[in-house]
Amino acid sequence: MNFDFSDDQKQLRDQARKFLAEKCSPKAVRVVLDGKAPYDKELWKGLAEMGFLGVAIPEEFGGAGAGHLELCVISEEMGRANAPVPFSSTVYLAAEALLIAGSDAQKKKWLPAIASGDAIGTLALFEGKGNPSPKNVKLTAANGVLNGVKKPVADGAIADFAVVAARNGSSGRDSDISLFLVDLKAGGIEVKSLTNLDPTRGQAEITFKDAKAEPLGAAGDGWSILTQVLDRAAVLCAFEQVGGSDRALEMGRDYALDRIAFGRQIGSFQAVKHMLADMYVSATLARSNSYYGAWALSTNAAELPEAAAAARISATQAFQHCAKNNIQVHGGMGFTWEFDCHMYYRRANAMALGLGSLSYWEDQLIDRMRKKNAA
Amino acid sequence: MNFDDTPQEAEFRATARTWIGANAPKQYEEELRKSSLGRTVLKNADILEVAKAWQKKKADAGWACLHWPKEYGGRGSSPIERVIWQQEEGPFGQLSRMFIIGHGMCGPTMMAFAREEHKRTYLPPLASGEKVWCQLFSEPAGGSDVAGLRTRAEKDGDDWVINGQKIWTSGAHYSDYGILLTRTDPTVPKHKGLTMFFLDMKSPGVEVRPIKQASGASDFNEVYFTNVRIPDHQRLGEVGDGWNVSLTTLMNERSAIGAAVSTGFPELFEYCSSLMLDDGPAIEDRAVRSKLANWAVKASGLKYTSMRAISALSKGERPGPENSIGKLVAGSMIQDVATYGLDLQGASGVVSGPEDAELAGRFQAMLLRAPGTRVEGGTDEIMRNIIAERVLGLPGDIRVDKDVPFNKIPTKGRG
Numbered sequence: 153m154n155f156d157f158s159d160d161q162k163q164l165r166d167q168a169r170k171f172l173a174e175k176c177s178p179k180a181v182r183v184v185l186d187g188k189a190p191y192d193k194e195l196w197k198g199l200a201e202m203g204f205l206g207v208a209i210p211e212e213f214g215g216a217g218a219g220h221l222e223l224c225v226i227s228e229e230m231g232r233a234n235a236p237v238p239f240s241s242t243v244y245l246a247a248e249a250l251l252i253a254g255s256d257a258q259k260k261k262w263l264p265a266i267a268s269g270d271a272i273g274t275l276a277l278f279e280g281k282g283n284p285s286p287k288n289v290k291l292t293a294a295n296g297v298l299n300g301v302k303k304p305v306a307d308g309a310i311a312d313f314a315v316v317a318a319r320n321g322s323s324g325r326d327s328d329i330s331l332f333l334v335d336l337k338a339g340g341i342e343v344k345s346l347t348n349l350d351p352t353r354g355q356a357e358i359t360f361k362d363a364k365a366e367p368l369g370a371a372g373d374g375w376s377i378l379t380q381v382l383d384r385a386a387v388l389c390a391f392e393q394v395g396g397s398d399r400a401l402e403m404g405r406d407y408a409l410d411r412i413a414f415g416r417q418i419g420s421f422q423a424v425k426h427m428l429a430d431m432y433v434s435a436t437l438a439r440s441n442s443y444y445g446a447w448a449l450s451t452n453a454a455e456l457p458e459a460a461a462a463a464r465i466s467a468t469q470a471f472q473h474c475a476k477n478n479i480q481v482h483g484g485m486g487f488t489w490e491f492d493c494h495m496y497y498r499r500a501n502a503m504a505l506g507l508g509s510l511s512y513w514e515d516q517l518i519d520r521m522r523k524k525n526a527a
Numbered sequence: 528m529n530f531d532d533t534p535q536e537a538e539f540r541a542t543a544r545t546w547i548g549a550n551a552p553k554q555y556e557e558e559l560r561k562s563s564l565g566r567t568v569l570k571n572a573d574i575l576e577v578a579k580a581w582q583k584k585k586a587d588a589g590w591a592c593l594h595w596p597k598e599y600g601g602r603g604s605s606p607i608e609r610v611i612w613q614q615e616e617g618p619f620g621q622l623s624r625m626f627i628i629g630h631g632m633c634g635p636t637m638m639a640f641a642r643e644e645h646k647r648t649y650l651p652p653l654a655s656g657e658k659v660w661c662q663l664f665s666e667p668a669g670g671s672d673v674a675g676l677r678t679r680a681e682k683d684g685d686d687w688v689i690n691g692q693k694i695w696t697s698g699a700h701y702s703d704y705g706i707l708l709t710r711t712d713p714t715v716p717k718h719k720g721l722t723m724f725f726l727d728m729k730s731p732g733v734e735v736r737p738i739k740q741a742s743g744a745s746d747f748n749e750v751y752f753t754n755v756r757i758p759d760h761q762r763l764g765e766v767g768d769g770w771n772v773s774l775t776t777l778m779n780e781r782s783a784i785g786a787a788v789s790t791g792f793p794e795l796f797e798y799c800s801s802l803m804l805d806d807g808p809a810i811e812d813r814a815v816r817s818k819l820a821n822w823a824v825k826a827s828g829l830k831y832t833s834m835r836a837i838s839a840l841s842k843g844e845r846p847g848p849e850n851s852i853g854k855l856v857a858g859s860m861i862q863d864v865a866t867y868g869l870d871l872q873g874a875s876g877v878v879s880g881p882e883d884a885e886l887a888g889r890f891q892a893m894l895l896r897a898p899g900t901r902v903e904g905g906t907d908e909i910m911r912n913i914i915a916e917r918v919l920g921l922p923g924d925i926r927v928d929k930d931v932p933f934n935k936i937p938t939k940g941r942g
Contacts, residue, residue, distance in 0.1 A: 155528060156842075158528070425916070437829065462827050
């Protein structure tokens with residue numbers, strides 16, 4: 153047994169950390185946060201050049217062909233840096249959907265473009281309120297075109313293509329749902345940017361009016377593919393959340409050492425120390441659950457669904473906990489625009505919703521644990 | 528990253544499994560499997576006798592104290608082999624609980640500080656469970672403030688004469704030996720005037736009085752010393768260096784990783800899987816599911832945190848203060864889990880007798896034992912301080928007694 157990343161993988165993590173420290177300072181993040189750019193194009197290009205976008209994409213499709221453990225360590229750093237780029241939607245959702253269900257031609261068309269940073273992809277699943285569920289998919293597919301409205305779509309306003317969940321049956325079963333690939337630059341598409349909790353990663357409403365679409369995977373397999381995509385993305389997002397948790401904890405720790413009140417470093421007060429210790433505990437539990445998820449993802453283990461849900465819940469809680477208490481440690485300064493605390497608070501709370509809410513994943517986890525116990 | 532055994536590990540596992548299959552006391556398996564915190568009772572046997580017999584059998588076949596060197600009664604195994612053994616030993620591992628203090632803390636302290644002839648004399652029977660050891664640190668005036676202890680040791684010829692009182696001593700009532708932290712110089716600041724010994728618990732002047740706990744059980748004791756004589760050659764470390772010696776003991780306490788911490792979660796999940804509430808199965812209830820999911824990820828987080836620690840250990844890294852999180856998280860979790868288990872039982876949850884209570888009183892027993900888990904080996908607050916100071920690098924607490932001679936420090940209350 154060896155429950156750790158390899159030295160090579162840790163080296164890759166250090167490389168990513170160093171790169172992001174240089175190219176993705178809080179100042180750079182603020183350009184997007186302040187609405188001066190929809191995402192950091194230069195950083196995106198740089199990530200492509202470093203090979204980070206295609207790290208888990210096979211070489212035959214233009215990637216580095218390394219694997220998912222390598223992607224996990226990079227994701228952690230993306231979260232630590234709060235990178236304002238469409239990494240999760242493109243790399244976790246769109247690329248993974250293509251890897252799982254794409255035809256050879258579809259992979260050849262989109263995967264090299266993702267790896268090179270030339271194409272941004274996303275998943276269009278949600279239609280207003282509610283969690284991932286076949287019954288919440290109302291957008292219809294018929295005769296090769298889609299009709300309906302998706303919102304929110306992460307990075308929808310800057311994406312070149314989307315994987316779209318659509319209904320092409322009314323049996324009431326999961327098999328009513330199929331997936332489609334849609335070129336968002338083609339006709340029949342209207343995109344509207346939405347104000348959202350975390351402006352460093354945009355959200356959009358996309359209206360499909362007789363929009364041309366090609367099937368991704370077999371008709372009726374949509375829900376089963378989506379479940380796999382969401383599970384994989386849950387693990388990968390968990391690493392971003394772990395990175396964000398660690399950074400929020402560090403910021404709080406550093407401030408507690410720096411700030412003097414009542415004649416002492418505030419980090420010498422037990423109330424503050426214990427708050428930071430609890431942040432460390434939640435971040436550590438999340439990291440350990442995420443490592444298990446990484447193992448399950450990289451080996452495609454039967455444990456993946458359960459491990460993914462556990463990683464998702466644990467990392468979501470940790471990031472929210474650390475981001476929230478980082479502000480608390482900072483006191484009044486913590487909720488000013490000037491300090492960086494709110495960027496992590498925004499990201500933590502936006503990420504908590506992106507793949508379905510915490511309560512959705514709690515449900516998933518219990519269902520999966522029951523299934524395992526029954527087996 | 529993988530969970531597979533190496534060929535060597537697989538061979539070790541197979542050998543261990545075969546031996547356990549042929550030798551474990553199977554007649555107690557079911558009772559041990561259903562034991563949980565605060566509730567390890569064998570109906571028709573004395574658990575200490577059963578535990579000693581199993582430990583002796585293991586020792587004779589070379590399976591005792593796996594991580595100890597062979598010459599002291601161990602096996603010289605790797606940390607991973609130790610974990611594999613624990614996995615294979617399963618519920619029978621519950622029987623080792625009697626020996627945790629001796630094997631986890633007293634033995635390693637002896638190894639680090641005792642004379643060679645003492646190691647060879649005392650360690651093998653400790654490993655084999657023939658002799659049980661306890662650790663005499665805490666005192667009424669010094670609970671979490673271990674260095675605030677007042678038990679005196681005064682030199683008299685080749686002996687030291689001990690007077691004073693210890694408290695919260697696990698297993699003292701069935702222990703043969705103990706390691707004892709004393710004050711040898713009250714005129715210097717508290718950490719500097721301590722000295723460590725080991726002693727025969729049957730020495731004249733040692734009196735053990737079991738403490739009845741909130742749960743009704745008596746796992747702990749008060750131990751009184753009246754003119755107890757300990758020969759100087761039973762001193763561990765230098766005179767006045769007892770604090771450093773005790774830190775070795777406490778570090779070893781932390782490295783007892785791999786030992787599964789009780790969280791109460793498996794019991795609660797199992798219970799909810801079959802429980803019917805007024806509106807249907809508990810496991811279908813939204814509120815119940817949410818609670819379960821939250822505890823599930825804590826339990827799995829602890830499990831994989833300990834696996835990460837074992838991986839680090841097997842690469843030669845030392846167990847660090849980050850391992851304090853196990854007890855910190857599990858301690859309050861088991862208390863909350865037990866409270867919730869009882870909440871699900873409604874008014875009937877108040878009945879606690881194993882014969883009449885729901886689920887044979889498992890949650891009731893946990894509830895009454897759990898407060899102790901949050902205190903023993905360092906309170907939640909001490910654990911948080913350890914994490915804050917030694918992991919996160921925050922300043923130590925301001926200690927007003929730091930440079931004050933011990934006999935000038937005011938004291939009141941019981942620890």
